[in-house]
Amino acid sequence: MNNIDFIDIIRRLFEGITTLADSPPVLCWTGVGLIIFGAVLVFLGKRGILEPLLMIPMGLGMIVANAGNLYLDPTTAIESERIAEARWINSEDRTDVRYFTIQGTPDFAEESKQTDKYIHVKSTDAIAGFLKAGELEIIDAKTQQKINGRVLLQGDLNVEPLVQGEKNLVALMQKDWIQPIYNYAFSNNLIACFIFMGIGVLLDVGFLMARPFQSVFVAFCAELGTIVTFPVAIACGLNYGEAASIAIVGGADGPMVLFTALKLAKDLFVPVTVVAYLYLGITYGAYPFLIRFLIPEALRKVRNKPTKKPIKVTANEKIAFTVVTCAVLCLLFPVGAPLFCSLFVGIAVREAGIQSFTRLIDQVFLYGGTFFLGLILGLLCSARTLLDEKVLILLVLGIFALTVSAVGGIIGGYIMYMLTGRRFNPVCGIAGISCVPTCAKIAQKEISRVAPDVIVLPDALGINISGVITSAIFTGVYIALVPMIGA
């Protein structure tokens, strides 16, 4: 009876709480904060303030990732490549848990968070053996005395973003329920491409082809944030890949941000993508205020110059244009080919009138992709993933990129206003931000507030669609450019 460890039983019984309490204070409070934040996202999604399709699964995933922690088998550390996260518990004063990180020094010395205590492990084999055995005699570097203890690893059963190898995946598949979807659909960008196909099915390129110059020009201006944020991010200490990933937030296209971050900044793709999606939701609420601030009411009432005759773009012309544009863009930027293929195949399916494919992409791929994107992003939002010193920089740069892009779009609108002899509504400039069709709707809604009889939606949609293609081009440019200049 004396051998029963009641404290251990209680710890195991309420593992969700004990793992939280057992964590370092920063990790613990960040976890609690993220649980509350997840609940807020679900609430705001339900109220329609943020995008419910994304925020409800993402919020719930965030709660699960931070509340569903438990003590894992120490061997998981090896299988999941999480050696650096493993913790060591002194068997004598079990409450005193030391955290150590592998610094990568030649002798693989590990530094405890308590700076006065150091643990030395001679090699990676020793670390692996140490973790596998669970218990091992190790030597305190200062006192040179043997210390008995055991290895403990906290974690959850959801997603491990660092598991890349198939062997590790197979080892974890029995526990991590959504890991296969992460490995076979998320980390290889399949979900981003599914969503992009869905966006393609929603696009009518006829609006772009009817007014090509104004659409392309304003959309290019609305990429100002994508261009300006890159050097600013480098100045803030991010490397080229991370800077490009956060700069793409300026394009305001979630799948594109995910695609770029997974290609160029694998370590930071979770915070970058989460920041992008959160800001996309928030900025749609903020853009109307920016429009009212930057454009006087008199200019918001301007009617766009009508075309002399109605422009008819046939489905054949749209398909031919799609084929040529897709081929040229893929030839110029082969690294962005998955994105271009996904977008243009969606457009082609729509214009070809293949109803069964349109329904498949629109109702299964788009909604399925959005659902799993939200859920997996939420599940990746554990405190230990987000507690990176760069997250604060990303938060600032994300909002900076989106704001500068919006200002760039409005500047483009003003330039078009001048070029057309004051017969272009500058509010249309905001539609250059590529989120289809939300930004076009924002432009029309803001104009309708002051002039209900002024209709700019066709022009705004043309600019909006051009914005998607421009963002994809910038993504291709960054993915091609960054490895050349050194990520």
Added chain:
Amino acid sequence: MKKIPRYWITGTAIAIAGVVAARVVAPELKDSHSVYIVVKTLGHLVAFAGIFLIARGISKNTE
């Protein structure tokens, strides 16, 4: 057989010329970095101009 409008042929040819400049000619000029960058950038711009020409031609196709 329906005649293919001229802007399709011209636009596609210009776009392909841009691609050739950016992807075939530019890599051959890597010895001179500045020339390489100029040719590559010009190639991209010419390719985009070709696509734009097609879109412009279609927008003029009023009824």
